[in-house]
Amino acid sequence: RIRARAAQAELPAEPGRLADGTPLPLLANLGDVAGAAPAVARGAEGVGLFRTEFLFLDSTTAPTVADQRASYTALLEAFPGKKVVVRLLDAGADKPLPFLNDAHEENPAMGLRGLRALRASENLLRDQLTALAEADAATSADLWVMAPMVSTVEETVYFVTIAAEYGIRTAGVMVEVPSAALLADRILPHAAFASIGTNDLTQYTLAADRQLGSVAAFQSPWHPAVLRLIQEVARAGESTGKPVGVCGEAAADPLLAIVLAGLGVTSLSMSPAALADVRASLLTVTLDEARTIAESALAADEAADAKTAALAAATRIT
Ligand code: PEP
Numbered sequence: 001r002i003r004a005r006a007a008q009a010e011l012p013a014e015p016g017r018l019a020d021g022t023p024l025p026l027l028a029n030l031g032d033v034a035g036a037a038p039a040v041a042r043g044a045e046g047v048g049l050f051r052t053e054f055l056f057l058d059s060t061t062a063p064t065v066a067d068q069r070a071s072y073t074a075l076l077e078a079f080p081g082k083k084v085v086v087r088l089l090d091a092g093a094d095k096p097l098p099f100l101n102d103a104h105e106e107n108p109a110m111g112l113r114g115l116r117a118l119r120a121s122e123n124l125l126r127d128q129l130t131a132l133a134e135a136d137a138a139t140s141a142d143l144w145v146m147a148p149m150v151s152t153v154e155e156t157v158y159f160v161t162i163a164a165e166y167g168i169r170t171a172g173v174m175v176e177v178p179s180a181a182l183l184a185d186r187i188l189p190h191a192a193f194a195s196i197g198t199n200d201l202t203q204y205t206l207a208a209d210r211q212l213g214s215v216a217a218f219q220s221p222w223h224p225a226v227l228r229l230i231q232e233v234a235r236a237g238e239s240t241g242k243p244v245g246v247c248g249e250a251a252a253d254p255l256l257a258i259v260l261a262g263l264g265v266t267s268l269s270m271s272p273a274a275l276a277d278v279r280a281s282l283l284t285v286t287l288d289e290a291r292t293i294a295e296s297a298l299a300a301d302e303a304a305d306a307k308t309a310a311l312a313a314a315t316r317i318t
Pocket residue numbers: 049051090176196197198199200201247248249
């Protein structure tokens with residue numbers, strides 16, 4: 001039996017799905033190209049978040065198109081025929097890039113970061129889109145490109161329009177600011193997809209700095225206010241026919257992954273080490289059951305109570 005199990009361990013992992021067969025693709029969060037092969041080995045069905053700023057955290061000068069093209073080509077080559085969601089440089093706040101963030105800001109999390117910073121240095125944005133388009137043309141992965149820290153409809157239209165200039169059609173937005181979640185039904189008609197960044201969405205919804213230990217108790221994606229916003233975005237995805245994934249840490253929590261499925265999210269992206277547990281957890285419930293579990297979490301007043309309620313509902317069901 002041990003030998004049979006060993007053989008099983010070598011089989012490629014099954015795609016993510018619920019007990020009733022509802023597919024829920026499980027993707028990897030990556031910050032470098034070296035992480036690609038281990039992610040494939042763990043059964044990642046593609047990449048849901050490639051954090052491009054991690055490539056350049058130590059650079060004092062802006063990366064060239066050639067440098068970027070080499071990195072993106074190597075990444076895409078690791079996922080032939082698979083979805084790879086690349087996020088444009090998310091510079092600022094917890095991830096300052098010396099060549100992009102030079103002004104001192106009192107409140108960098110609410111400052112010129114993400115798409116706002118790229119827009120202020122549009123040449124850099126254009127270089128990144130050029131490199132991505134060239135890497136896309138040279139490889140067979142299914143490239144999706146998303147902008148970080150989008151907070152308005154206007155920013156969505158700006159990004160999708162400029163991406164189209166470079167032939168990038170699958171251009172989407174990260175939803176990690178409450179304004180974008182609340183207006184998801186107006187944003188999604190303009191975008192090809194949305195990906196919910198629960199780390200920042202929690203930070204901004206609870207007004208609790210994600211880097212500040214003294215307010216860490218507020219930093220829970222289980223908070224019903226965060227869950228409600230996620231539900232809002234998922235509903236907008238359903239009504240507009242656009243995919244809505246989650247790529248924040250929330251997706252790596254096996255019980256919260258069930259709640260996210262129940263809220264209507266269509267893919268989950270996480271650090272590759274979390275893939276196996278999330279895959280196993282999703283297989284224990286049908287979509288209807290996941291909805292019931294999500295409802296019980298939404299009905300709570302506090303993050304801790306939402307988790308307890310979800311656990312109790314899941315225990316009753318499974
Ligand atoms: C997030 O905010 O949830 C996210 C995925 O992006 P990052 O953690 O890189 O800000």
